[in-house]
Amino acid sequence: MSLIVTGTIGIDTIHTPHGSAEAVLGGSCTYFAAAAAFFTPVRMVAAVGGDFNDDYRRVFTHFPNISVEGIELRDSSRTFAWGGRYFDDMNSRETLFTELGVVAEKPPVPPEVYRDSRFVFLANTHPAVQADLLGHFPNHEIVVADTMNLWIDTARADLVSLLGKVDGLVLNDEEARLLTGKRNPITAGKRILDMGPTFALIKKGEHGAVLVHREGVAALPAFPTEIVVDPTGAGDSFAGGLMGHLAASHPPGADTSGVCSLDTLQRAMAYGTVIASFTIEQFSLERLTTLSEREVRDRLAEFQRVVRIG
Amino acid sequence: MSLIVTGTIGIDTIHTPHGSAEAVLGGSCTYFAAAAAFFTPVRMVAAVGGDFNDDYRRVFTHFPNISVEGIELRDSSRTFAWGGRYFDDMNSRETLFTELGVVAEKPPVPPEVYRDSRFVFLANTHPAVQADLLGHFPNHEIVVADTMNLWIDTARADLVSLLGKVDGLVLNDEEARLLTGKRNPITAGKRILDMGPTFALIKKGEHGAVLVHREGVAALPAFPTEIVVDPTGAGDSFAGGLMGHLAASHPPGADTSGVCSLDTLQRAMAYGTVIASFTIEQFSLERLTTLSEREVRDRLAEFQRVVRIG
DSSP: EEEEOOOOOOEEEEETEEEEEEEEEEEEHHHHHHHTTTSSEEEEEEEEETTTTHHEEEEEETTTTTOOEEEEEEESSEEEEEEEEEEETSSSSSEEEEGGGGGGGGGOOGGGTTTTTEEEOOSOOOOHHHHHHHHTTOOOEEEEEEEEEHEEEHEEEEEEEETTTTTTTEEEHHHHHHHHSSSHHHHHHHHHHSSSSEEEEEOOGGOEEEEEETTEEEHHHOOOOSSSSSOOOOHHHHHHHHHHHHHSSOOOOOOTTTSSSHHHHHHHHHHHHHHHHHHHSSTTHHHHOOOOOOHHHHHHHHHHHHOOOE | OOEEEEEEOOEEEEEETTEEEEEEEEEEHHHHHEEEHTOOOOOEEEEETTTHHHHHHHHHHTTTTTOOTTEEEEEESOOOEEEEEEESOOOOOEEEEEEOOGGGGGOOOOOOOGTTTOOEEOOSHHHHHHHHHHHTTOOSSSSEEOOHHHHHHOOHHHHHHHHHOOEEEEEHHHHHHHHHHHOSSSHHHHHHHTTTTTTEEOOOEEEEEEEEEHHHHEEEOOOOSOOOOOOOOHHHHHHHHHHHHHHEEEEEEEETTTTSSOOOOOOOHHHHHHHHHHTTTSSHHHHHTOOOOHHHHHHHHHHHHTTTOO
């Protein structure tokens, strides 16, 4: 096992025009791991509270590739909880409540057995915590971080420091604009590369993603679909599919010199796009629990047809 | 010559964060023709007023493929004039003034020598006028129409009637939503197909375009560029590049049975995307007047690389 993700496990309550889901499993770490597990073993580092019952644990049994040893149980605390409502267009949402729970406490400590992790994804949290977590994986070969508006606004110096230590940054278009002051995603991406990373991956939701890389630029639309039941976790699944594919294509001992090349990342983006397109078809992780290899292969072939130029 | 475009010639005054252009040549018919002329001869049908001086006429001399015989001069009227200001993000704009001039009068009459036109693009105007103009081209093989919010709101019955007579409809995502009540572009596109056309091409500006076709769906991002000086005419150039490529690939006598196939349109979309990416690099038609075949070929190759999946 060589892929690890640090982040949040959440209990989500979600309202959409299609219906509601009460207190279902969610969180960046969870969505990332479920998507990555389709391709490769993946280790989770996150904390949960005493309210994290067997119903939630049982979801992970659908993903034998996920190692849950790094999920830290804090009996006297509560799991991070989030409530949100999507508007008619499914592209914007409002937060109804946020209960930080364990997220307001000290970060989880990765188990010693995870020390040899080679592919590291630091899901969104305070950048100083991300940097600290990274210190637990001295053999890291590829490090990708996510971030959000809150840290760009309140912890910019820590974020800039973190950017000197990662290979890639994943963020959405608004966050890229906030971080760099540049609205054009190519310009914003280049400014991010100036801060250290080899690539910046700018997510645009239903409009796809742009990869700004030292070797050039790639762009893909989202997979065109009419089935959008719950967009929660699409971005984290995208990152999980991408990193899962990267890790699976570069097993221990294999040459990883090209793992961050534009070509490799571009193909990995396509896998991330495909997995994310399944995630949004049902609430929570429902769709990913039943996803088959054949469905992924077929949709990737369909996606290749969708973006083919003559 | 077999490609014809009916639409507007305008005198534009444009303000952007990059500067201003006063009373420069514009209009849907103009941008379409200049883009299409890169691939094939193209006929223009539009009206201008007595203020349409030699400076404007001279621009057309850069495009020997454009036939201007169908430009109707009305000495005692004024040319359509439009003023607009783009905001910092270059993705939204406000109209500063609109002087309808000849556009408020009777539509231009296509010259008799244009009767044999086979590829017809009906740029945005009242759908009843579009239908009437179409009547002048009894040998039409491929007809594509553009439309806008105004006609969807005020002339829906005429628009629906027109949709029964065209092969394709080009419109932006907001217009597709207004026409169908569906925000999802795939769903909206399918509703449009139910009204008659073989395909609906939904433009999303900087986010690219989605092609909803009886045979399937295609999607392409915009060409990723940092050089956006003036977005005016991008959509019309996109359509012009697309139709110009279609017409050039199907000369008189060639089999046109596949001209509206998903594959053919998908490739044509890429050409439209590339031409539009040049249009926006300078004000008015400046960039298109100097565009070389090599530049188009190189950018198409670059675009193929940008959207390639492993």
